[in-house]
Amino acid sequence: MLDDFFIRALFAGIGVALVTGPLGCFVVWRRLSYFGDTLAHSALLGVTLAYSLEFNIALSVFIISALIALILINLQKRTNLPGDALLGLLAHSSLAVGLVVIGFLSFIRFDVMGLLFGDILAVNVNDIIIIWIGGAIILLVLKFIWKSLFASTVNYELAEAEGLDPDKAKAIFTILMAAIIAISIKMVGLLLITGMLIIPAAMARNISNSPQQMVLFSVIGGLLSVIIGLFTSLEFNTASGPSIIAASLFLFILSLLKIKQSIKLKN
């Protein structure tokens, strides 16, 4: 039968999917997938610092990711390097520094694979509480900045001219990205978090024709991916993160079939 650890993982996964759905839509709309990757890579440094200082992992990851986001914004202003180069620079250097720090922490046993790809066995009740409370806060804040963020995603100048505050919304959204990575790192693993954000949203884009619809489908897609992924993980003893992402890929492929159909109908 279903074991305790599995129920815990399911609870945690559902909590994560409810938040990555709407956030992922913005990642797709604003073309932030590499930005998400960079923050996720930097999370490794956050985790190692948490271990070495005996600090809460989610909080530590959140702080480091937010810090990396700040550094990125600063570098964008100071240098003439293109955005993708800066993202790569920060992603790989923070990953490298994180791994080097792990090397120094030889006295602690590290499950590096679990960090990279997620580990459902590691999810405890504390993590679930962090995911659900953190997730609720993220969604509340997102609802609060939604109008400004969405309008400026469509067109910055319209939003700015008509009394909204796009710059503030963007800054807050960056913090939300750091927060979602912090709460979902144990479930999905840092190499695959961006996949959890992008793939359900991309699937939703294929089958929706309004922003609200896309958010809804993205949430549903994320939930299905978590449920299918976790059951597969239990059945075949595969790592949880990759199983969830593979499930979302499967849904994405299904959504492509729908596009093909509607193109046929048009002709």
Add this chain to the structure above:
Amino acid sequence: MGLENKILVKLKSAGFRLNDKWLVQGVSLQVEKGKIVTLIGPNGSGKSTTAKIALGIYKKIDGEVEKYTNKIGYVPQKISIDWTLPLRVKDFMSLTENLEDKTISEALSLTGVIHLKDKNLGDLSGGEFQRVLLSRAISKKPELLVLDEPVQGVDFTGEIALYELIKKISEDLNCGILLISHDLHTVMSATDHVVCLNGHVCCSGSPIDVAKNREYKALFGEQASQTLSIYEHKHDHIHTSEGKIKKN
């Protein structure tokens, strides 16, 4: 000052510099309730820049901008919309302010594009999109409308109808309009105040005054003002390249 001519936005010798090059400088103007102020001038003369200064899109500016309203509708000259967004016309209509479905329909009917309400924004033609942009700007019943070439790409008969609509809106809503237009006929017939720009304010005043102005003629040619060219004033400066001004 009565309520009739409440000032909505006021520029006091405002200017904007991008990479050490002045796009426009020393612009003073004001838009009052119920009045249409039109900016004219050749390409690159700073018309759109002036509009963006007035709207607060450009923040690091020279001089001062005083805004007395937050109910603003804006039709930008260039708009690039990212098609990674699934966006229908009716979603776009309530982009910056939530509107009732009825309000959206009314606004779309005014510009003659009600049939496009459920269409995807990416499927519209240039002229159709322009009409939707104008609908969106007026739908929230703004106090100040900033229209940067609002009828570009619209067919000839539509153009006349839309300018009539703009004039009507300014009367119905009693809102102030800052209009940028290339159509001098329209400008001269439907405007209360004209500001002629060429990197700075060349001349300004009522349409008749401006048409008589020598700088205006220098910019737009003799034909543009042939109807009313009785009065001429002495042109006290000439324009060199990069918008610099040389006194005679």
